[in-house]
Amino acid sequence: MVKIVGLAGSLRPGSYSQMALADVASRVEALGAEVEILDLRSLRLPFCDGGDAYPDYPDVERLKQAVLNADGIILVTPEYHGSISGVLKNTLDLMGFEEFSGKVTGLISVLGGQSNSNALNDMRTIMRWIHAWTIPEQVAIGQAWKAFDETGRLIDESLSERLNAFAQSLVDNTQKLRGSAKQVAVA
Amino acid sequence: MVKIVGLAGSLRPGSYSQMALADVASRVEALGAEVEILDLRSLRLPFCDGGDAYPDYPDVERLKQAVLNADGIILVTPEYHGSISGVLKNTLDLMGFEEFSGKVTGLISVLGGQSNSNALNDMRTIMRWIHAWTIPEQVAIGQAWKAFDETGRLIDESLSERLNAFAQSLVDNTQKLRGSAKQVAVA
Amino acid sequence: MVKIVGLAGSLRPGSYSQMALADVASRVEALGAEVEILDLRSLRLPFCDGGDAYPDYPDVERLKQAVLNADGIILVTPEYHGSISGVLKNTLDLMGFEEFSGKVTGLISVLGGQSNSNALNDMRTIMRWIHAWTIPEQVAIGQAWKAFDETGRLIDESLSERLNAFAQSLVDNTQKLRGSAKQVAVA
Amino acid sequence: MVKIVGLAGSLRPGSYSQMALADVASRVEALGAEVEILDLRSLRLPFCDGGDAYPDYPDVERLKQAVLNADGIILVTPEYHGSISGVLKNTLDLMGFEEFSGKVTGLISVLGGQSNSNALNDMRTIMRWIHAWTIPEQVAIGQAWKAFDETGRLIDESLSERLNAFAQSLVDNTQKLRGSAKQVAVA
Numbered sequence: 001m002v003k004i005v006g007l008a009g010s011l012r013p014g015s016y017s018q019m020a021l022a023d024v025a026s027r028v029e030a031l032g033a034e035v036e037i038l039d040l041r042s043l044r045l046p047f048c049d050g051g052d053a054y055p056d057y058p059d060v061e062r063l064k065q066a067v068l069n070a071d072g073i074i075l076v077t078p079e080y081h082g083s084i085s086g087v088l089k090n091t092l093d094l095m096g097f098e099e100f101s102g103k104v105t106g107l108i109s110v111l112g113g114q115s116n117s118n119a120l121n122d123m124r125t126i127m128r129w130i131h132a133w134t135i136p137e138q139v140a141i142g143q144a145w146k147a148f149d150e151t152g153r154l155i156d157e158s159l160s161e162r163l164n165a166f167a168q169s170l171v172d173n174t175q176k177l178r179g180s181a182k183q184v185a186v187a
Numbered sequence: 188m189v190k191i192v193g194l195a196g197s198l199r200p201g202s203y204s205q206m207a208l209a210d211v212a213s214r215v216e217a218l219g220a221e222v223e224i225l226d227l228r229s230l231r232l233p234f235c236d237g238g239d240a241y242p243d244y245p246d247v248e249r250l251k252q253a254v255l256n257a258d259g260i261i262l263v264t265p266e267y268h269g270s271i272s273g274v275l276k277n278t279l280d281l282m283g284f285e286e287f288s289g290k291v292t293g294l295i296s297v298l299g300g301q302s303n304s305n306a307l308n309d310m311r312t313i314m315r316w317i318h319a320w321t322i323p324e325q326v327a328i329g330q331a332w333k334a335f336d337e338t339g340r341l342i343d344e345s346l347s348e349r350l351n352a353f354a355q356s357l358v359d360n361t362q363k364l365r366g367s368a369k370q371v372a373v374a
Numbered sequence: 375m376v377k378i379v380g381l382a383g384s385l386r387p388g389s390y391s392q393m394a395l396a397d398v399a400s401r402v403e404a405l406g407a408e409v410e411i412l413d414l415r416s417l418r419l420p421f422c423d424g425g426d427a428y429p430d431y432p433d434v435e436r437l438k439q440a441v442l443n444a445d446g447i448i449l450v451t452p453e454y455h456g457s458i459s460g461v462l463k464n465t466l467d468l469m470g471f472e473e474f475s476g477k478v479t480g481l482i483s484v485l486g487g488q489s490n491s492n493a494l495n496d497m498r499t500i501m502r503w504i505h506a507w508t509i510p511e512q513v514a515i516g517q518a519w520k521a522f523d524e525t526g527r528l529i530d531e532s533l534s535e536r537l538n539a540f541a542q543s544l545v546d547n548t549q550k551l552r553g554s555a556k557q558v559a560v561a
Numbered sequence: 562m563v564k565i566v567g568l569a570g571s572l573r574p575g576s577y578s579q580m581a582l583a584d585v586a587s588r589v590e591a592l593g594a595e596v597e598i599l600d601l602r603s604l605r606l607p608f609c610d611g612g613d614a615y616p617d618y619p620d621v622e623r624l625k626q627a628v629l630n631a632d633g634i635i636l637v638t639p640e641y642h643g644s645i646s647g648v649l650k651n652t653l654d655l656m657g658f659e660e661f662s663g664k665v666t667g668l669i670s671v672l673g674g675q676s677n678s679n680a681l682n683d684m685r686t687i688m689r690w691i692h693a694w695t696i697p698e699q700v701a702i703g704q705a706w707k708a709f710d711e712t713g714r715l716i717d718e719s720l721s722e723r724l725n726a727f728a729q730s731l732v733d734n735t736q737k738l739r740g741s742a743k744q745v746a747v748a
Binding site: 384385386389421422423424425452454455456457458459460461462463464465466467470492496499500502503504 | 571572573576608609610611612639641642643644645646647648649650651652653654657679683686687689690691
């Protein structure tokens with residue numbers, strides 16, 4: 001069984017990014033994978049200071065262990081200023097090569113305005129930097145304020161089909177790529 | 188006289204990014220500009236939750252006012268995972284179009300390993316997103332641990348000349364571009 | 375008076391990129407600038423082989439002289455595979471620092487599908503690499519097949535207003551930035 | 562057995578990109594894969610005009626068939642102006658989703674100056690756009706004029722080890738990912 005961890009980079013109550021994560025997580029679970037959502041709104045994390053030790057913040061270790069033990073990771077970011085949110089980037093900065101190398105990631109962005117792939121592009125480069133795989137399927141959910149119904153499911157049919165393809169690819173390809181001998185980092 | 192604010196996205200004591208910012212700030216001041224450094228290590232800022240109000244964090248307002256009143260902004264980031272640090276991105280997320288539109292920015296990155304322009308590229312896209320100008324001169328300081336002498340000045344001659352060109356361009360072009368009628372945002 | 379050269383990276387008869395270029399050129403001219411369009415469909419250019427001499431292709435020299443004598447450049451690209459067209463990139467490869475350094479550029483992309491800023495982002499990085507300025511205003515024209523009327527003018531009001539802002543910014547800021555002492559290249 | 566096609570985006574006689582491609586191809590072959598190099602210097606290809614039919618250029622069909630029948634593709638680009646060469650981008654523009662979807666690609670760039678990952682980043686985004694996988698291992702060969710010995714092999718030990726890791730990852734992961742049901746395109 002494939003183990004997937006999900007992280008969404010928004011702290012807003014009622015966040016659409018968290019909504020998108022919950023939606024896609026249920027699709028991934030329906031395919032037989034085990035999914036754990038780490039809600040950054042309930043973890044207490046520090047700003048990364050470039051070091052490794054955060055003795056006052058036990059949630060750093062909890063975060064790192066969860067990602068370390070996962071086979072794949074779903075990252076959802078609100079697109080802030082045409083890029084990944086600082087909140088999510090800071091969370092990634094607290095981890096690194098050890099947690100991500102050889103893992104399979106899937107990327108989703110959520111925007112208030114028109115859909116765009118800026119944040120997705122930046123995240124893809126970041127993932128490669130810490131030597132993770134990223135599935136070609138990615139989803140940018142534009143005009144998020146009208147994208148979900150009251151139960152938190154995507155309304156748009158074609159977006160919904162793309163989330164299904166995203167979930168299928170993440171599960172299938174995590175199975176295929178898992179257990180790669182971890183490679184030496186390459187810049 | 189041109190007013191410049193400097194921000195460096197590292198919280199590490201002894202941070203090379205802060206060192207690079209101090210170095211370039213002194214060069215910019217030597218050209219007659221007024222420079223204010225906002226040290227993120229002494230500001231108390233929250234994680235951005237996508238909202239505008241942070242009543243418990245008066246430093247948010249202080250940050251915003253300083254950037255609002257500036258003509259130009261120097262941004263220095265450590266390159267974490269091939270991109271801007273989460274700390275700096277979060278600081279930018281607390282501001283936006285109002286503070287940056289029409290301003291002139293100059294970008295510097297600091298790396299432990301080989302020089303690379305990933306973080307600079309991402310920052311340039313982010314600056315455009317909030318409708319700021321970015322000068323073509325940019326500097327990536329690689330192998331930062333051996334780049335500075337004990338007084339915090341860059342050792343490498345060619346890097347030092349590039350910081351001079353950076354400072355000159357920032358001051359000259361901020362003068363030229365300042366007072367542009369603020370343009371309507373374009374995505 | 376400001377001299378602007380326009381280049382569109384599509385060779386298709388009836389190209390929407392060429393249409394967008396003609397449209398924006400007329401707006402730029404209406405602001406008092408001189409605009410020359412170099413239509414890549416009527417220039418005979420070689421593939422760049424990394425060298426400087428193309429004795430069999432006199433249009434290379436014509437292209438270089440036109441850009442060298444311009445104060446600003448409009449670049450329009452069809453977005454092919456999420457980036458600049460090879461045709462336009464090859465045209466840029468035939469030139470370089472000498473023609474572009476210190477010039478002011480404005481960027482437009484044209485897409486068959488949904489609007490996106492991938493090609494614009496790549497072009498912005500490329501422009502910086504050859505030390506040109508790029509105005510913050512940029513326009514991605516999505517679903518180009520329904521974007522223009524039979525006279526070749528943009529139908530959408532908000533896109534049209536953005537092209538006006540683009541033209542105004544290009545002319546105004548080329549005047550301001552022109553005649554900058556050319557800076558030493560910085561990687 | 563895995564079938565790999567290699568393409569290098571330089572037309573220069575004595576091209577370092579072609580040299581790098583030949584070097585990595587021999588490493589990939591040593592791992593049991595079948596490698597075909599398509600040398601763009603001996604193919605006669607047109608500039609892409611956005612259409613599908615190039616009756617005067619039979620090499621277009623030869624190119625497309627070779628990539629269509631491959632399981633994986635090695636792309637080597639000289640970094641021109643901080644991005645992919647126009648020559649290579651134009652070659653990719655002549656193909657698309659049909660040839661690349663679900664394939665595994667490996668990316669290498671070759672630079673005259675300091676190593677940088679700009680061209681690699683742009684290529685990675687382009688590959689995703691046409692729904693290909695890209696292995697996390699990538700190699701930027703800086704100061705190419707002193708990187709190879711007279712037999713065309715990389716001199717630098719650490720770069721050489723990275724090319725070995727690149728070759729191993731390309732072969733192993735092409736085997737794992739090959740035969741994925743082709744996914745529906747997602748923008």
